[in-house]
Amino acid sequence: MAALQPNADLNTTWAYLEQGIDQIMNRMEEGLTYDRYMQIYTVIYNYCTSSSRVQGGSQTDGISLGSQSQRAGASLTGSDLYNKLVKFLEHHLNKIRKECEQLMDESLLKYYNTQWKRYTTASGYVHHVFGYLNRHWVRRELEEGRKHDVYDVYTLALVSWKQHMFHHVQNNVMIAVLKLIEKQRNGESIDIHLIKNIVDSFVSLGLDESDSSKLNLDVYKQYFEQPFVEATELYYKAESEKFISENSIPDYLKKAEKRLEEEEDRVSIYLHATTHAPLIGKCEIVLIKNHSEAIWEEFQTLLNADKQDDLHRMYTLLSRIPDALDPLRTRFETHVRKAGLSSVEKIANEKDSEPVDPKTYVDSLLEVHAKYRDLVQRAFKGEAGFVASLDKACREFVNRNKVCKTSAAKSPELLAKFCDYLLRKSAKNPEEGELEDILNNIMTVFKYVEDKDVFQKFYSKMLAKRLVNATSASDDAEASMISKLKSACGAEYTSKLQRMFTDISLSKELNDSFREQMQLNHDASEFGGVDFSVLVLGAGSWPLTAPTTAFSIPEAVVKPYEKFGKFYNAKYSGRKLNWLFQLSKGELKGTYMKGSKVGYTLQVSAYQMGILLQYNQADSLTFEELSNATQLAPEALTPALTILCKAKVLIQSGGNTVGEPGSKYDLNFDFKSKKVKINLNVPIKSEQKGETEETHKNIEEDRKLLMQAAIVRIMKTRKTMKYVNLVDEVITQLQSRFKPKVTDIKKCIEILLEKEYIERVEGRQDMFNYVA
Template identity: 75%
Template sequence: MTQQIPLPSTNDLEATWKFLEDGIDQIYNRLEEGLTHARFMNLYTVVYNYCTSSRIQTGQYSTDLQNHQAQRGASLMGSDLYNRLIKYLEDHLAAIRLESEQYMDESLLHYYTKQWKKFTVASSYVHHVFSYLNRHWVKREIEEGRKNDVFEVYTLALVSWKRHMFKYVHHNVNEAVLKLIERQRNGEYIETSLIKSIVESFVSLGLDDNDASKLSLDVYKNWFEAPFVEATEVYYKTESEKFISENSIPDYMKKAENRLAEEEARVQMYLHPTTHQPLISKCETVLVRNHAEVIWEEFQNLLNYDKQEDLHRMYSLLARIPDGLNPLRSRFELHVKKAGLSAIEKIAEQEGETVEPKTYVDALLEVHRKYNELVQTAFSGEAGFVASLDKACREFVNRNKVCKTSTSKSPELLARFCDSLLKKSAKNPEENELEDVLNGTMTVFKYVEDKDVFQKFYSKMLAKRLVNGSSASDDAEASMISKLKEACGYEYTSKLQRMFTDMSLSKELNDNFKERMQQGHDPSDLNDFNILVLSAGSWPLTAPTTAFNIPEDVVKTYDRFQKFYQSKHSGRKLNWLFQLSKAELKATCFKASKTGYTLQVSAYQMGILLQYNNGDTYTFEELRDVTNLALEAIIPALSILVKAKILLLSNGTKVGDSGSKYSLNTDFKSKKIKINLNMQMKTEQKVESDETHKTIEEDRKLLMQAAIVRIMKTRKAMKHVTLMDEVITQLQSRFKPRIPDIKKCIDILLEKEYIERVEGQKDMFSYVA
């Protein structure tokens, strides 16, 4: 049987402490021998008995009084045991400290962590032994504020470690930890759990001065983190300067990237999370910011050789420091601008003044595609680089060699490219590819400054496609208009959409007319007739510049439709646009074909060719008189017929010469049954383009004047400079107004008395109500 050790007298301090000290000593020095439950309960009981030794046991007092006396006793008797425990801990830690002096470096860390773990586990046991003291005497002392240096027993143990152990060894411990970390940075394997334990002990010792139950990181921050970050700075400063002087910038960036990743991992592995910010910030300064200039200088080389991986690494590193990316963005913008200008210059040199729209747009898109891909991959789609790309593209799209005479050239060529895509052709892309190509055109459109120019040319070309029935696909047409509407708003595309409405109304009108004709006329007396009735305000179509005598073969149908339309819409006037009309003539006069050829001609060519039903040869003057066409209309029409060898021109003369004769070529041969003669000549295209530009200029004047009046009506009075800025802001989504043009519009409005100068103030205008 185990011998029972008698418990000391309840109020005998010396006997009580001797009994407790033996137990506490076992816990701190021989805990591995085992602490039985009975032994633990005896230690707890001794503390309890001593703290409550003055409680009144007689039955004379009420329960409340007994409780009061018990509390008072605890208050009086607890301080003796508490002070003895302080002295024990001091002596115990002094012995540990003395033993630690024989250790250095890694062996010191092993010793320190072993003793720390042993001490904190033992202190936890002792804390429970003194739990009655904690609940009463310690609590009362803290609440009443009579003691500034009183803690619960476990906290007292930590405070004692801090005062009697940590205070003397932390310098050596810290040095040993820093040496260990440096060895790890040099590529050696180390025991990271050692450092983790040291860090945890430093954190645990951070006791809040105002509230011992709370932890503060002051000990960790001041005694470990600060010297650690300082040592890190010294290490990487030396290493980076040496490495960058002996290696290329791309190699240095790889090194810096790896080092930053290592430090990120180090925080996860064994440092407190709060160290992340100061550590990584210091590493970024030393490894990146201090070498930013030489890294920036390498950027152009990487761009030139399209080193995407290195560019991404450079971006990732410089994004870590304030304003690190600004020089890259500006250099990237300049590089893209040069690339765009160079691409257009190359095709301008190859093709001269008549640059093909497809070649031009493809060149623009190729530059954008290449550098947009670079922005997305190397620069992670960062907003600053996207903005730089946009600025560069806007420059080379609107101000390149092809646009040297006018910034309107880009939108015109883009509109022509769209026309070629949407017009029936053997070269049209497949339906699934067409949508991608249209998206590409919208990319260029986004950068075009003169969107009104694109609108004007696009609407003219759409009108021609609809009038001539040459659209490749109604779905593609609708898709393109939808994209333009999304980019510029409803107003930009409202007229385009109304054109489609007119087309469907015209189809209905034609069906009604044909039905009416079939009811009241002999079918042999009717031509296959189709007409488009279009609202003048929605279509960019101009009245013909020449008179035209309608051939007798179609004049009946013409008159019948006029009457039919007036019966449905009295008061409306039809303006016939013969320059846009076309016809198909069945020609059986040519010897080479028994069945005859079908000639697709313009209305003017029809007027000329129908004369050959009555004769074989006509002079220029005869043809002009019978058709009543002006020179600028009849000469192009005849030129195409002569060039196609439908008509033969008399020897020694040119088309349009006085007295020149035109004979029907009955020996005409062609492999095709249908022959298209309704083609526009290049001179006509140029005239049409020039007229469109003139219309654009007139429209712009009206838009600027409207904007000025609108602004002045709202603001009542404005300074000249402010008014100019406001006009530019309001109109820049459609085109970029030029300062001289705005000034001219202001002068016009002054003359018209929409606005006036404010008396005594030279640069101030006011609105005239």
Template identity: 70%
Template sequence: MESNPPLPAPNDLAATWAFLENGIDQIMNRLEEGLSYKRYMDLYTGIYNYCTSSRMNPGFASEPLAGPGSNLNNNRGANLMGSDLYQNLQRYLERHLFTIRENSTQYMDENLLRYYTRHWEKYTTASSYVHHVFRYLNRHWVKREIDEGRKTVYDVYTLTLVSWREHMFKHVERHVMTAVLKLIERQRNGETVETGLVKSVVESFVALGLDDADSSKSTLDVYKDHFERPFVEASEVYYKKESEKFVSENSVTDYMKKAETRLSEEENRVKMYLHTSTNKPLITTCEAVLVKNHTDIMWDEFQNLLNMDKLDDLHRMYSLLSRIPEGLDPLRTRFEEHVRKAGLSAIEKIADQGGETMEPKTYVDALLEVHRKYNDMVTTAFRGEAGFVASLDKACREFVNRNNVCKSSTSKSPELLARFCDSLLRKSAKNPEEGDLEDVLNNIMTVFKYVEDKDVFQKFYSKMLAKRLVNGTSASEDAESSMISKLKEACGFEYTSKLQRMFTDMGLSKDLNDQFKDRFSTDAGDQQVDFSVLVLGTASWPLQPSTTNFIIPEEVEKTFHKFKMFYQNKHSGRKLNWLFHLSKGELKTNYLKASKTTYTFQVSTYQMGILLQYNKDTTYTFEELSQSTDLNAEVLSGQLGILVKAKVLLLSNGAVGEPGSRYDLHMDFKSKKVRIQLNVPVKSEQKVEVEETHKTVEEDRKLLMQAAIVRIMKTRKTMKHVALVNEVISQLSNRFKPKIPDIKKCIDVLLEKEYLERVEGQKDMFSYVA
């Protein structure tokens, strides 16, 4: 059974301290034997009795004994009597720690760490018990001393930590840190070590960080000064030596793997047993030694990795260099140049076919292939980092607008892109499925994003859309709408407003035709003519007027005049301009006596006008056909050439288009097809149309530049020449890239028209004329 010594007299300091020291010694050295609640309460009561002793307070009657949790209000005695006990406790802790310190001298390295951490854990556990035993002293005497500004007085638990710091830590910390650094170095060298020892040392260093100004607060000063600083310095030395040796003996890619592993290990080391605040200084130091000191060799290796498409190594290099300031800048520059060269090379390979005859699909696919490859690289290797995305965009903009195919004109890319759109959206057996078509249209928009001359694309696209709608060759109305929506999203409402108006006109024309047919369906003699008209707004449709006169064949003349009257009655004041060169029809053959087959000729209106003449006779001269159709010589020659080539007409005299040449109806015409397409474009007309489109673009650009200049000057009132030019370029760059000489010409035009004037006495300054 435990033998508890009797409580000492309340006013006997020597007896009281001897009683307390015996108990404290048991807590500090033999806590594992156990401390009964009775023993604990006796120690607490001994302190209470001494602090409230009436020897120092004559006439003061002691209150009944209370436990550690009681609220004792009378503390006059405690305020006077606590000093002796506090000082005795201080001296005891000093003696106790001296013994521990002396015994530590026989240990080194890992054994020293075991000794230090074992005694630290035992000491701090015992200290918390002692703190509770002295709870009455803490609440009263200690509190009053602290309130009065005594910097050398602490609550008992803090006193135990201060004592450890003064009488143990300061004497052994260098030996402890030497042992810790050796242990960590062994772990870095691949050995398995007891990491719990380092964790306990770290916890003790952190716990000893007490604020001298306010003992109730803790700081990391001890940990920072005595652990973190030497640890980070040792890490720097270790990795500097290791990295330099490794680089000299291994490849750059192997070094990057090593550096990546080491950085990961250090980040895990912080999580395992260091204080979280060490992460930044440690990793920053390691990044400087492992990455920054070796940037040159990584930058030099980057081009080789690009050439060989080493995505894993590229990502590793990106991850390492992204850790240091400006580490990625040279990579972005080299990546941009590499992609630009790859794009130019890809176009050069297919440019042998010649820019003029380049197949749009081949061209667009080549552009997309390069973009797809390097966009995937940016996504996977560079994690979609904004700087690499910008480098990719710059490179793509260069090779899309300035390549071998675009030598003659930067407008070639948007033209070919528009032609590729046309081939996809026009009815064809080669058209992709609806889901695949949407993907292809999205790919087209990827290229479109990089096209500088978006106005050129718009012109060609609108002309081709007009042809698809007029000729009824659109593959899908949904696909047409989808493409226009994509263009609208990319360039805004104004860019696609005319395109959307075309579809509106098509719907109105259908309603108009239905009304016309309902109105005249009962008229006799009209059943042989299936007549349909598209009424299209001049402002929205890019359709050129006919370049020749034309006499409407009498077979359709009656219906033609009926529609004119019907439309004028419905819309008085509107004028219809007939575009016969865009019209078409079908004719059935009734003249082939030897053949039982009836053929259907799909013809242009001009071809219809020529062939219907052969209802009256079987042979005509060039001059006779010119007179009966009123077509000019150039157009008539082109149409006759197609009919002669198809052997519908036979040339019996002279050459096609020559004066005096004669054209006979081929009475023995035969074909494997029942429906023969004769309405094919004349190549010379196609070339002229392309030239006219480019010419229209140039004219439109002049107007756009003038409008932009007026708009800017109206807002700013006065402006310097250079500032005005830059503002015009900025405002129009989403449509096309204005050339400075063209802007200057537009400014001169506006000066002549007196929209602007030069400011007197100020060089290159313009003002707006209201």
């Protein structure tokens, strides 16, 4: 084609340009040479800068320099070409649209996609050949505020497609797209690249009219996303209702899980990322929320059958819906509580006639907790709400089960007894590693115990016995348990327990010092072969009580007893020794038994020792004679005699029961035993029961003092408080140790009113002042 003269008029110029643009738009496959490209570009440049179209001004730069008349000429010239291009694009798109309107379904999508690709590619070339127009005329139009209908050429092409093509065919295109996606949902193979390209075309048409260089998603959201999400809702609503009516809930959960995964993949493969939230949100409502009641009803069945995979699937799906897990947490809590109560009831029924074994009891609690802790971790991913439900349920069945009905303090008491069983020397002591695991399990139960002060009281009493009797299996295990209690409840909770160990260590040093002094003074020979040692324990740290009876110390131990008293008083002036003979013990060598070549060693309490040593002077003594000789009260003498008679060391004659007035006790010369060393220092049930009752009584007294101290502490800080607020604050401060009863707090307030620590506000019965 011949070159065009620089001063050609508009019609001539456009006729030339139209051939080139038509080739770009419709016959790109023929190719556009570089020379041809430059010819078209030059014609546009020449036309825009021709002096005949510039009114009064410099010919050198009719676009960017010169007077106002020059800018007007440039504007007019650019406008002519721009308007010609607008009409060309409209005519071109009208032709495409007519063909497009004859097609449907997948053939429509393929045609639309092909034309879109060709059109946008060609528009890029046209944009470049109109580069001069873009850089000068279009730019100036935009700068002078005429933005509503002027764009760079490529944007103009997209605006034209949207106006003359898209708005006319988009409805049919979307119908075809939705049919194709439905086919895919029904399991058929489709051309996902085709849908991806259609989606991209919708996104590309989102033009920001205030800034043509920017895109928005308005077209995509209005014409694609909205109808797509609506169609998705209708599809899954029909499918889910039909499926759930014909299949089990576990099968439905698998179906819903699969469908959600498919939609997630759909977004990542061929949808815009912003569709994820509305699409998945709608699917969650249709597939999960709308069927949540039916899903909730199945939860109990799955729990009963321990279907962890199905429970995990149910949890995962429902966790997508706000508050949808709440009913599951409530039902889970109820289920665990019932399981725990049932487990305890089973062992309680088995042993109705005898006390519950602490190990069996604690094991039953741990078994339930371990089972449902694992369930929470595996099925519910350790979610905080289910952990809280597990804790609430465990707290209930640990503190309010059948065993606890006789006493609310049963759990902490039995837990302390189980600790004693583990930490006391025994042939059944577990290995060190195993013991540590068991102690950790005990702390799990301890966490749920409400009356931690009861555990502390029983544990300290049992620890004291282990230390006094040297029956601890392992000092390391004892220290480990105290460390765990300290971590759980603080240093104050274990301070006395730790001081008990300190006293034992100091006592060993004191005994060594005593023996050294006796040897230096040659006093040890006066002891008559008696091996004498003493535990000196601080009264404030040890849960020990004074003897309830007088006791005449046996002659054999009088001298070492007196010597140690003098030694101690000389070493620690101002301190007072209180001897607890009811906790003392010793060993006696029996050489009187017939048929025994070496004799038996009898391990006895101090009271039993006092009784047996009387038989060095007589073979038979009455109850009254023994009472006079030992000075023991009947309530202390009778239990000691009972064990000696039961072991057949003594034989009762006269009287039906041990301890009757006039009953007589003979030394058994025919005593026999398979063991050489026989332990007679064992408590009897009546003593244990009395000790337990006394411990509970002490606990109640301690609680009253703690509540009073808390009330005074609170009132001292707050000065004035209402009754209700004071009660709430006392409960809050003390609940880590025990749960105070409101009636007990009220009694403590009355006591403090009488003692004038606090007073009622005048005219207000429900408000108190602190009395400084």
